[in-house]
Amino acid sequence: QQPVQSPQAVILREGEDAVINCSSSKALYSVHWYRQKHGEAPVFLMILLKGGEQKGHEKISASFNEKKQQSSLYLTASQLSYSGTYFCGTASSGNTGKLIFGQGTTLQVKP
Amino acid sequence: EPEVTQTPSHQVTQMGQEVILRCVPISNHLYFYWYRQILGQKVEFLVSFYNNEISEKSEIFDDQFSVERPDGSNFTLKIRSTKLEDSAMYFCASTSYGYTFGSGTRLTVV
Numbered sequence: 001q002q003p004v005q006s007p008q009a010v011i012l013r014e015g016e017d018a019v020i021n022c023s024s025s026k027a028l029y030s031v032h033w034y035r036q037k038h039g040e041a042p043v044f045l046m047i048l049l050k051g052g053e054q055k056g057h058e059k060i061s062a063s064f065n066e067k068k069q070q071s072s073l074y075l076t077a078s079q080l081s082y083s084g085t086y087f088c089g090t091a092s093s094g095n096t097g098k099l100i101f102g103q104g105t106t107l108q109v110k111p
Numbered sequence: 112e113p114e115v116t117q118t119p120s121h122q123v124t125q126m127g128q129e130v131i132l133r134c135v136p137i138s139n140h141l142y143f144y145w146y147r148q149i150l151g152q153k154v155e156f157l158v159s160f161y162n163n164e165i166s167e168k169s170e171i172f173d174d175q176f177s178v179e180r181p182d183g184s185n186f187t188l189k190i191r192s193t194k195l196e197d198s199a200m201y202f203c204a205s206t207s208y209g210y211t212f213g214s215g216t217r218l219t220v221v
Contacts, residue, residue, distance in 0.1 A: 101154040103152075
């Protein structure tokens with residue numbers, strides 16, 4: 001089942017912070033986060049594994065609450081380059097299994 | 112940085128025609144995927160491929176779809192008889208950890 005992301009859209013000024021949430025009704029093995037700019041492929045940002053390990057981007061952090069099957073992506077001191085659509089992808093088994101993506105959160109950072 | 116390469120970038124085809132979308136995954140990756148994205152919508156899983164066989168497929172991936180790894184480097188998605196609703200961006204991805212997506216093939220069925 002598709003994870004649910006919130007909010008659907010965010011507009012920020014440069015330097016402001018944002019949080020994007022991803023919630024699943026299924027038990028999760030891992031949560032991935034991707035950013036997609038218009039007309040381009042999704043780009044990997046971060047993976048969070050069951051058990052707490054995470055790997056990803058320097059200026060972006062995330063959390064994964066396994067019990068609640070929720071993940072949040074934290075974008076701090078946003079830059080214009082952060083603009084795009086953020087997708088969470090969830091895997092129920094193994095970190096190389098299929099991902100089910102949320103509907104996306106559109107982030108627009110203005111000067 | 113290693114890339115996943117997809118060709119063509121854009122394909123226009125008539126309804127009922129067969130199309131083959133091509134991908135060259137990252138060479139040391141073992142898992143390969145096809146996803147599609149209808150304009151403005153979420154990225155949808157089609158099929159995963161491991162050890163030269165399909166490991167999982169979605170309900171979208173019906174008998175009209177097939178995948179192959181014909182020569183150890185290319186990874187292809189074939190749609191036998193295209194429908195209007197097959198119009199979408201098709202992404203190939205490979206992974207050893209996080210996914211690396213190719214730049215996509217925009218398929219337009221007319």
